[in-house]
Amino acid sequence: MWLSFWRSRDRFSLDQLRYLTDQLTKIQIVNEINKVTRLAPYQLKSFVNCVSSFLNFVVFCVGKDFVIEALRSIAELITYGDQHDPRFFEHFMEKQVMGELVRILKLSRISSVPLQLLQTVSIMIQNLRSEHAIYYMFSNEHMNYLITYSFDFRNEELLSYYISFLRAISGKLNKNTISLLVKTCDDEIVSFPLYVEAIRFAFHEENMVRTAVRTVTLNVYHDRNPGPDSTSTIIAAVDDIEDNLYYFSDIVSAGIPDIGTLITDSFLVVLIFPLLFPSLRIVGDNEMQSGVVTSLYLLCCILRILKIKDLANTIAAALFYPLEAFTQSSWGKFNGHISGDGFTSKTEVSENDNLNSYDPRCSTVNAPYVPSSSGFHSAHARSQNDCSSSNLSLREVLLAYVTKGNDIEVLGSLGLLATLLQTKELDESMLDGLGILPQRKQHKKLLLEALVGEASGEEQLFSPKNSLARDGMGSELEYYHEKIKEHYGVSSQATDVGTSPLVRRFQVIDALVSLFCRSNISAETLWDGGWLLRQLLPYSESEFNSNHLELLKVSYNSCASALMEEARGIWSDFLVTVLCEEWRKCKRENFQTVAMESSSPRKEWTCMLLPPHKLSSEVDVPDESSFVAGERMLELVKVFVLQHQLQIFALGKPLPEQPPIHLPGDLPVNHRAKTCGLDVSGPKPGIELSLGDAVPCRIAFERGKERHFWFLAISVGTSGWLVLAEELPLRQTHGVIRVAAPLAGCNPKIDDKHPKWLHVRIRPSALPFLDPAKFNDHGKSKTKALIDGRWTLAFRDEESCKSALLMIVEEMGLQSDEVHRRLKPLLNLEIATDSSSSSVCDPDDSSSFRTQPNSL
Numbered sequence: 001m002w003l004s005f006w007r008s009r010d011r012f013s014l015d016q017l018r019y020l021t022d023q024l025t026k027i028q029i030v031n032e033i034n035k036v037t038r039l040a041p042y043q044l045k046s047f048v049n050c051v052s053s054f055l056n057f058v059v060f061c062v063g064k065d066f067v068i069e070a071l072r073s074i075a076e077l078i079t080y081g082d083q084h085d086p087r088f089f090e091h092f093m094e095k096q097v098m099g100e101l102v103r104i105l106k107l108s109r110i111s112s113v114p115l116q117l118l119q120t121v122s123i124m125i126q127n128l129r130s131e132h133a134i135y136y137m138f139s140n141e142h143m144n145y146l147i148t149y150s151f152d153f154r155n156e157e158l159l160s161y162y163i164s165f166l167r168a169i170s171g172k173l174n175k176n177t178i179s180l181l182v183k184t185c186d187d188e189i190v191s192f193p194l195y196v197e198a199i200r201f202a203f204h205e206e207n208m209v210r211t212a213v214r215t216v217t218l219n220v221y222h223d224r225n226p227g228p229d230s231t232s233t234i235i236a237a238v239d240d241i242e243d244n245l246y247y248f249s250d251i252v253s254a255g256i257p258d259i260g261t262l263i264t265d266s267f268l269v270v271l272i273f274p275l276l277f278p279s280l281r282i283v284g285d286n287e288m289q290s291g292v293v294t295s296l297y298l299l300c301c302i303l304r305i306l307k308i309k310d311l312a313n314t315i316a317a318a319l320f321y322p323l324e325a326f327t328q329s330s331w332g333k334f335n336g337h338i339s340g341d342g343f344t345s346k347t348e349v350s351e352n353d354n355l356n357s358y359d360p361r362c363s364t365v366n367a368p369y370v371p372s373s374s375g376f377h378s379a380h381a382r383s384q385n386d387c388s389s390s391n392l393s394l395r396e397v398l399l400a401y402v403t404k405g406n407d408i409e410v411l412g413s414l415g416l417l418a419t420l421l422q423t424k425e426l427d428e429s430m431l432d433g434l435g436i437l438p439q440r441k442q443h444k445k446l447l448l449e450a451l452v453g454e455a456s457g458e459e460q461l462f463s464p465k466n467s468l469a470r471d472g473m474g475s476e477l478e479y480y481h482e483k484i485k486e487h488y489g490v491s492s493q494a495t496d497v498g499t500s501p502l503v504r505r506f507q508v509i510d511a512l513v514s515l516f517c518r519s520n521i522s523a524e525t526l527w528d529g530g531w532l533l534r535q536l537l538p539y540s541e542s543e544f545n546s547n548h549l550e551l552l553k554v555s556y557n558s559c560a561s562a563l564m565e566e567a568r569g570i571w572s573d574f575l576v577t578v579l580c581e582e583w584r585k586c587k588r589e590n591f592q593t594v595a596m597e598s599s600s601p602r603k604e605w606t607c608m609l610l611p612p613h614k615l616s617s618e619v620d621v622p623d624e625s626s627f628v629a630g631e632r633m634l635e636l637v638k639v640f641v642l643q644h645q646l647q648i649f650a651l652g653k654p655l656p657e658q659p660p661i662h663l664p665g666d667l668p669v670n671h672r673a674k675t676c677g678l679d680v681s682g683p684k685p686g687i688e689l690s691l692g693d694a695v696p697c698r699i700a701f702e703r704g705k706e707r708h709f710w711f712l713a714i715s716v717g718t719s720g721w722l723v724l725a726e727e728l729p730l731r732q733t734h735g736v737i738r739v740a741a742p743l744a745g746c747n748p749k750i751d752d753k754h755p756k757w758l759h760v761r762i763r764p765s766a767l768p769f770l771d772p773a774k775f776n777d778h779g780k781s782k783t784k785a786l787i788d789g790r791w792t793l794a795f796r797d798e799e800s801c802k803s804a805l806l807m808i809v810e811e812m813g814l815q816s817d818e819v820h821r822r823l824k825p826l827l828n829l830e831i832a833t834d835s836s837s838s839s840v841c842d843p844d845d846s847s848s849f850r851t852q853p854n855s856l
Contacts, residue, residue: 014087017077020070021095030067030108067104068116075120079127089133098142105146111155118161121146122168134172138180143169147193156206163212166198170219178223195220207624234609241298245305252308264311267302268488272315277326280397292401293608296412300419300605312425316434317480318490319395325492393495395434395504399511402529407522408608410515414528415605417508421535427476435504438535509536513548516646517555523638527589530642534649544650552650553829556643560827563640567819568812570629570745573719574767576661576822578637583659586641626745626763626788634767647829662822664717672811673716683714683721683740691725691735695804697758697793699724710735711793711804713743715811718819722746722760722791722808741765741791743815748808755798758805762789 010016074097081088092098105117121137128134137143147166153159169181183191198216201209252260276298279291303312318326392400401413420426421436431437484490515521515529544552566575641659648655667674676689683689694710701707709724720743725735741762751757795801 011073012077012080014081014085014091017074017081017088017091020074020077021091021097021100024070024097024100024104025095027067027104027107030064030104030110030113064108064110064113067108067113071101071113071116071120075123078124082128082130082133086130089128089130089136093136098137098140102142102145105149111152111158114149114151115155115158115161118146118158118165122161122165125168125172131176134177135180138169138172138177144181144183144193147197159201159209163201163209166194166216167212167219169194170198170216173219173223175223178220192220231610235606238606238609242301242305245301249305249307252306260308261310263306264308264314267306267311268314272299272302273318273326273488273490277318277394278323280394281323282392282397282400293408293412296416297605297609300415303419303423307425309425312423313427313430313476313480314484316420316426316430317477318484319398319434320393320477320481320494321484321490321492322391322393322495323397324391325490391495396495396507399507402511403514403518407520407525410521411525411528411608412605414525414532415608418528418532418535419605421532429476430480432501433477433504435501435506435508436532436536437501437505439537505536509533509544509548513544513551516643517551519558523635523642526639526642527586530586530646531589533646537649549650552643552646556640556647556829559636559640559643560829562636563823564820564827566633566636567823568816569633570626570763571633571767572816572819573742573744574630575633575637575819576718578634578767579641579659579661579823579826582634582637582641583645584657586638586645587655587657626761627768629745630767644826644829660825662825665818665821667716671814672712673714676712676714678714678716682716682719683723683737685737685740687737688728688734689723689725689737691727691733693807694725694735695795695800695807697724697795697800697804699791699793709738713804713808713811715743715815715818718815718822720744720811720815722762741789743808743811746808746812748805750801750805751792756795756801758793758795758801760791760793760808762791764788 077088078092081092101117101121105114108114121143125134125137128137147169151158151162153162173181181192181194182189183193195217198213202213202217204210204213248263252263276295279295299315303315306312398413398416401409405413417434417436420434421431421438428437428441431441481494512529512533516526518526563575566572569575571578644659645655672693675692678687678689689712691710691712694712696708697711698706698708708726710727712723712725714721714723722741722743723737724739725737727735741760742765745763746760749759751759793801793804795804
């Protein structure tokens, strides 16, 4: 009767919530019965001796199913109301439902009720978007009561829900909410129940429990300030900045000379000289620094959007000045006049930018790597031995960030260098002076000189050590240095005016080689460095010295060793396919010589401002998760591909379209896949196969629903599967495939307490972060992070269990051996560089098999 009355209401209505909360307040007893009973007045006479006015009193005795369903529905209604109608949560607060939930927990001693209550509260906490609602949930000590309640953790399922409950709370911590969860006495914090109860399980035998506890503690340590999504906020700000810059660009395009000059002077006087340049200073380990990447990004935007020759060349020329040139102590005020129009523009630099606090030349941490065998680095060596931070030029600061900065600083510096290289308004002598003039432009200039008969042009045309500005700084660079001094009032002198552009060019190459040898930089950023190197050296390896080649080779060998380990890793079946795909991408993005003048390593540099993409190992995913291993494998492959292509390029050999790997081999006649009758298409649900080596087992995919299967482990080339088949009634030696899962990474293990049980991990059948449907442009998952599954196979005896384990180990070995065989020519550098022209990489071979969806 009660259930039919309940269903008659609109499920997601305020009336339904009112009805449920009303019923909860009347509950006095929770028992095992599955219906609601009402004790009549005559039944109460034997229990109470009271006046007749109490004979109509009703005691509600309800079954656990009613309570569980009511709790589940309340979670749904509160979540729905939070997104659609604030009256839902207002009613929740008015009726003090959290207090009723605590009361029901005290009434019940049935494990399923506390379990559902924890799930209900967890769902509400995770899905409530309103800060006001979260504040209410965490107040009134109800949450601390649930945290410290004495649950029966002998029930493993209840423990799992409790840990998830703690994790849900920790996910909502910030500097405001955390104060609601601590216990105080006389305005002093005496305990923090969330943290105290969580660390009780820090060494629990279950790995998932330990991982969840780590998440809780990390959330406590890193509680954040409440605010809008940082990525969307940054993107909105960037759009606004770029809109303003395009507006100024449109004004300049009107062609009014004085307006263009006024905009140039204003940007330099108000923004670039006093704010952006001083923000690029390098600080010590114990100092705080902000604005470096923002400044680099804004400089990239200004150069890319404002097509003003004077502005671009002044910015480039200013990079030769020391940082102290742009502090108030050095230059005070700009002259700031615009000739002929009467406008004046003067500004002062903030006193907060003091560059004398740290000296990068006295520290090996921030100084760029300088190979000792090169004869072109005297000026660079000077910069490392000079113990005055303020004398370090901005150009040298950029190179210092490339060699010793963190990932985002490297990316910002490479972005500015790439933008300068691609700015058409820059004079080539500026690029040559900065050391980033592409070699093909040098050859083009020298060819023109040779054709018109200018001195030494023909001699230097094919010289690897040519330079446009052979006798010092070019006239354009001198002109803008003079303008910076006279027009803008910068009193300091450029620090390396007499340095040859050839020396600066080798400093850039030194920095890039040092970058490629770093292990703490992301593959994407290293690829950006590869793109810049290819711009500088499109034709030959002649500008690499012996130390460069040795460093690159050591770094390559280290990367190759790590790749060999991946051949036996969780994603070994994808290794060849991913390697072939990344090889093509790297060649296309970094080592193509077609239309390189207009190409760019990235479509935009906004990424340097966005929060860095965290690997799954840095967030709420276990370290041994296949998802973490997959990201690690992809990152390693990208680095290896870049290192390998750099080796080929450094040797002056042509880069092949495909990596030099062996083609798939033929299967032996006695191979298990052949004896089972499995073809190259792989196992698919519904396909018939022979059960010759199969082992009978039992498995339950749903609670209480055990099924009988025949188990097989099968490998075909670099692919492999765990197969569960059902025996055919009329052909008992054959079966039909019902389920197939990846063999690689299954991590088989016989249960310690039940030797007839075999545990295997079931990872996803494809790399999810390579699917654009699952991940956005900024590397964030559009869905919840995938977690690995697990099969527990029960065999009829211990020997059968061991047989299944040996079958898995054997097939995994064959699979890994095939991966090793195919990669062997690639990992042997001498063979790879000699036979690269005949390499073949077929992405549609057996390594590209995907596990088909099962039919269960």
